[in-house]
Amino acid sequence: MGPLADNDPDGHVDQAAAAMLEALFTQSPIGLHLVDPDLRVVRVNTATPWMRAAGLEEIRGRRVRDVYRLVDADVEALLKDVLDTGTPLLRHVVRILVDDPPTERMFEVSALRLEGPGGKVLGVGAIAVDVTERERAQARTRMLDRVRERVGRTLDPAVIGEELAAILVPDFADVVTVEVVDAVIRGDDPPLAHAPIGTLVMRTAFRSAADGTAQQVHAVGDVRRLAGPTPFTQALADLSPRMVRLHPGTPWLSADPALAKAVRAAHGHSLLVVPLALRDAALGLVSLYRAERSPAFDEEDRALAMEVGTHTALCLENARRYTREHTIAATVQRQLLPRRPEAQAWLETAYLSLTGADPGAWYDTTALSSARTALVVGKVSGGGLEAAATMGQLRTAIRSLSAFELAPDELLARLHDTADRLATERARLPLGDPLRQEKLTADCVYAVHDPLTGRCTAASAGHLAPLLARPEGTVDVLGTPAGPRLGSAEGAPFAAVEADVPPGSVLVFTSDPLLTAYLAENPGPLASVSRYGARPLQDLCDALVYALPAGMGVRDAAVIVARTRVFPPDQCAVWPLAPDPTAVSAVRRRTREQLAVWDVDEETAYNTQLIASELVTNALRYGRPPIELRLIHGRTLTCEVRDADMAAPHLRHAGTVDEGGRGLFIVAQLAQAWGTRLTGPGKTIWAEQTL
Incomplete structure (x- = not known):
């Protein structure tokens, strides 16, 4: 140690402390601010990159709110609270516009109350660290997590686009549109890379951070052909993103005058077009716009957008496969139903x-x-x-x-x-x-x-x-x-x-x-x-x-x-029959008379008489009373005979020398359909003819 350290250690420390403060205020990249009790700037660190263009004399004595262009926080209120309570402000993130043209940056601010002898309040010392890149990286991570969590919860392509747009606006873009290839909406196979100009797409989602005319260009649900060449058609052609700076003279905007007008009205300056692609197949597009004071898209934004696009494309492919299977199942169902x-x-x-x-x-x-x-x-x-x-x-x-x-x-x-x-x-x-x-x-x-x-x-x-x-x-x-x-x-x-x-x-x-x-x-x-x-x-x-x-x-x-509906009583005739073989001739007569009343043609009437006589004969021979004959004149002409026996007859082919066994065979030949219905107690044998 030199003489100063041996003879005057306190003075040496004071000099070193003063030298350190001077170095911090002139050389440190960390922002230092000294503010008096009236919240006026006393001294700042002009060595920080965002203060190098400003001299100390220009800002000394000015209030904090007049020096910094704050976006969303009242720093003076925060510093006033530190002055009043003595409670330090630690790691509070604020957004400030810096440079020209203005660019938004994020700073982590910590502030302490400065006190002199006797506890006199001298002001506030504040430290500001530029954490823009850190905050943006964390915001990208959070956004990607939200996309993975919330996008694709349904198997509806339109809902998938709406879910995506709701997350991206306003945190990542000022305007977002989602367009899906029309074939994907229908469940068909999407076109492979090099999708031609004129590919049909449907707009499934639109969201804007502010009111504008962009939504009026193409309404949600519209199906259109992409005009080209534009960044949109190029992105679909090679499945690579396009990051474009927009200005009034952008040549490709002439392909879509309505879009050019909307971009000018919204003061859009940056466009990022991300293809929604999976296994070299084009499923759609996400178009992201930034306007007004939002920073232009950069390479990190492009990388994040590609990750978002990959997840969204996977969700769309799942929805497409579901739609395809659903369409096939619905087609099979329609073919199987009457x-x-x-x-x-x-x-x-x-x-x-x-x-x-x-x-x-x-x-x-x-x-x-x-x-x-x-x-x-x-x-x-x-x-x-x-x-x-x-x-x-x-x-x-x-x-x-x-x-x-x-x-x-x-x-x-x-x-x-x-x-x-x-x-x-x-x-x-x-x-x-x-x-x-x-x-x-x-x-x-x-x-x-x-x-x-x-x-x-x-x-x-x-x-x-x-x-x-x-x-x-x-x-x-x-x-x-x-x-x-x-x-x-x-x-x-x-x-x-x-x-x-x-x-x-x-x-x-x-x-x-x-x-x-x-x-x-x-x-x-x-x-x-x-x-x-x-x-x-x-x-x-x-x-x-x-x-x-x-x-x-x-x-x-x-x-x-x-x-x-009412069944007309005159369209049905019912006759109880006595268990007597002579009832067969009465059945033929009554049947003939009833069919004449119904104006049934002669051939059908003759066949019906034969059917009635055979069914009644069968009931008299093999059934049990009571026996009843019923004729029904509806869409068809039905002849049915009821009896109390539960044994159902069956059709058989009589031999050449057999004297009986041909009754039901004759009925089956004359009628369009016939059958037996058990009606407890008993059965009904019926035969139908087409009128």
Whole structure:
């Protein structure tokens, strides 16, 4: 140590401290500020890069708010709080505009109250560190995390674009547009790299930090061809981003005058076009604009935008694949479902249109013998193509079973066995097949309407039940006992319920129990079905759709609406028959007379007489009384004979020397269709002819 250190250590320390302060205020890159109690600048560190252009004499004595161009913080209020309370301000980030043209920078500010002897407040000492790059890096990381967390939560390309734009504006860009290749929206394969100029794109999202005219250029939902050459077409062509400085003379803007006008109105100065690409296929574009005082895009922004674009492209590809599978499943469903309702003339039916939202849902109507109609609605668990295929199998099975004239509860029991076999086949799939892990179950309601008795018999597998709206305005759920779901391990029996359905009533079958429950509690048009009696049934269907609240539509459910009509009494003739062989001649006579009243042609009348005589002969020989003959003149001409015996006849070919056994063979040759229906106690043998 020199003499000064030995003789005057305090003086040496004071000199060193003064020298250190001087060095900090003149050489340190860290911003130092000395502010008096009136918040006027006493001294600053002019060696920091953002203060080198300003001299100390220019800012000394000026208030802090007059020296710095603050963006979003009142620094004077913060410093005043330090003066008043003595509580230090630590690492508070503020945004300040520096340089010319103004550029936004972020500084981490810490401030301490300066006190003299006796605790006198001398002012505030503040330290400011430029943390712009750190804050931007952290902001990029946070933004990328938000994109990964929030974008792609749905499988809707339009929603994906909206989610992305909501995150990017205003933190990353002032204006964002998202455009998706039109083929991707439809679920088709996207074009590979070098997508030609004129590729069709749909704008799925637009967001702006301020009101402007950019949104009026191309509305969300518009499909257009990209004019070119522009940065947009170039980015789609080689799947590389484009970072462009915008100015009034930018030549490619002439290809889209409306866009050029919008850019000028918004004072846009920087454009970053990011292709949404995956495996060398172009899925869309994200266009980001910065305007006014926002800094121009840089290489780090480009890198972040590419990461965002990669994640968004992956979400769009998932949505495209879902749309494609959904479209295929919907197409299969449309091919498997009936195009038009098939019903008797006394039951008017209509299907509410489906969009394939639930490919496992199905509906069907089948015209049965004796003017009856079968109605069925069901829903297979799962989704996609597998659900549509299983739905087709079950619908075909029901069609086949209905030909056997089974009661609704018995038909569902047979269908349950069929579903069990299908489930067993699925369980035997290879271990790696994902379908093996999906349990096959289905809900179904099957009903038969008989206009001659005015009754409807229904049975349910699962929790589906039809609604019955009567002409007087009452709306009830037919209390069909809930049987086991088709394909389930439950072995409980099915039960049927029978209800009176007066003419003018409306039956509604849906594959969604929630929709049925809503219509039961809020019947709307169903409570006034009498007003629709003379109008087309489609008017009532439309009224039901209009009455549903937002978010609950029929597009996710299979729906049948059926309206009953009066069966004319003079179109049905019934004769009880005595168990006497001479009754056959009386049957021919009565049949001939009745068909003459109905003005049936001679050939059909002759055939009907033969059919009636053969059926009555068969009942007299093999059946038990009481015996009854009924003729029904509807869409077809039906001849049926009832007796009390439960034994069903079968068709056989009689030998050459046999004296009998040809009755049912003759009936089968003359009739378009024939069959046996068990009606406890007893049976009904019927035969139909086309009129």
